[in-house]
Amino acid sequence: MSVKLGPNRYGKAEIRLVRVVRDGPVDDAVHHVKDLNVSTSLSGDMDAVHLTGDNAAVLPTDTQKNTAYALAREHGVGQIEEFALLLARHFVESQPTVHHARVEIDEYAWRREGPHSFVREGGEVRTCAVHHDRDGRSTVVSGLKDLVLMNTTGSEFHGYIVDEYTTLQPTTDRILATAVAARWRHTGDTTAYGKSYEQVRGSLLDAFAGTHSLSLQQTLYAMGERALTACPEICEIRLSMPNKHHFPVDLSPFGLDNQNEVFFAADRPYGLIEGSVLREDASDAGFAWE
Structure with a gap:
């Protein structure tokens, strides 16, 4: 009997990401919130990791999580479709072994009751x-x-x-x-x-x-x-x-500050x-x- 590897993918599921934007002077700012649940999934030239355990083509799922936080800090989060495209394109364009990226985002709506x-x-x-x-x-x-x-x-x-x-x-x-x-x-x-x-x-x-x-x-x-x-x-x-x-994400390993703007929602x-x-x-x- 012969077998072969079929379609496969991997990624990071349910990355809880909250982005806060402050509009106006620090002591009198109006805050804007984006509350997201982000899931990434990558596929491509991944046969070796399944067949021999060779991880050379694998972008770790922890890295995918960090990328979501870092790009949220660098580029902000507008429409979730735009942010999903930003992430998906980043993964495919930056990693030769990634041929396809799927990014799914759920956004939780918040109604304003005051400035913050x-x-x-x-x-x-x-x-x-x-x-x-x-x-x-x-x-x-x-x-x-x-x-x-x-x-x-x-x-x-x-x-x-x-x-x-x-x-x-x-x-x-x-x-x-x-x-x-x-x-x-x-x-x-x-x-x-x-x-x-x-x-x-x-x-x-x-x-x-x-x-x-x-x-x-x-x-x-x-x-x-x-x-x-x-x-x-x-x-x-x-x-x-x-x-x-909600814990501030440490973005210093990526050369980014985080003045209470990007959070992990535990x-x-x-x-x-x-x-x-x-x-x-x-x-x-x-x-x-x-």
């Missing part, structure tokens, strides 16, 4: 949980989940415990991004659930955008406090907020911040809250 605050479009879910006892008592808990928010500046983190295992460096300027899950308990004297939902949601957005954050915990409390202040018909709000880390692990804010006279929530 954004809400991710799509995916947000409204929730509720209701418990009713035979004695006539009812508990209504409303909520939302997957409300993805991002501030591209106005966030710091420093002054924390440092021990022999600490490698995290303090920062006075970072991206703060999260996917908010919130549940709030009604006092029982309202039926205007739609109105209170909009008020709570708006309060969460306003507080997130308007808080200069020294920690995600501080931001969580500010969001809960704002919601309770705006909505007297709710007595408690519980928030769960993962810290969706998937996991992530910090998870949870807490509740409640009125001092709030009673026990009961089954529906848990």
Whole structure:
């Protein structure tokens, strides 16, 4: 029996790339965001690597990842089709063994909420949980989940415990991004659930955008406090907020600087911040809250 190598390709899948552009003076700039998921795939004169393990024709997938970050820094990211063409042409024109390059990009849309605050479009879910006892008592808990928010500046983190295992460096300027899950308990004297939902949601957005954050915990409390202040018909709000880390890419090996412009959007692990804010006279929530 004889066999032969068939069509093949290789590449780097799901390169998470966030590009931030600042428009205007540093202290009063309007930020613009491009949030991309980039996948590259190359094919060509690649028989030897499969048949004998000779890597001479192979452009490492790590290099493909670095190329995406570097070209985003050098050329910016306009329309995703243009950036995909830039990448694909680079791979084919710079590497004789690469005869075909495929670049696929997903772009995540963000709606502006302020000069450097954004809400991710799509995916947000409204929730509720209701418990009713035979004695006539009812508990209504409303909520939302997957409300993805991002501030591209106005966030710091420093002054924390440092021990022999600490490698995290303090920062006075970072991206703060999260996917908010919130549940709030009604006092029982309202039926205007739609109105209170909009008020709570708006309060969460306003507080997130308007808080200069020294920690995600501080931001969580500010969001809960704002919601309770705006909505007297709710007595408690519980928030769960993962810290969706964005790390500046080190472009110095390629002779490029990176002044908080090109980021790697990490998937996991992530910090998870949870807490509740409640009125001092709030009673026990009961089954529906848990």
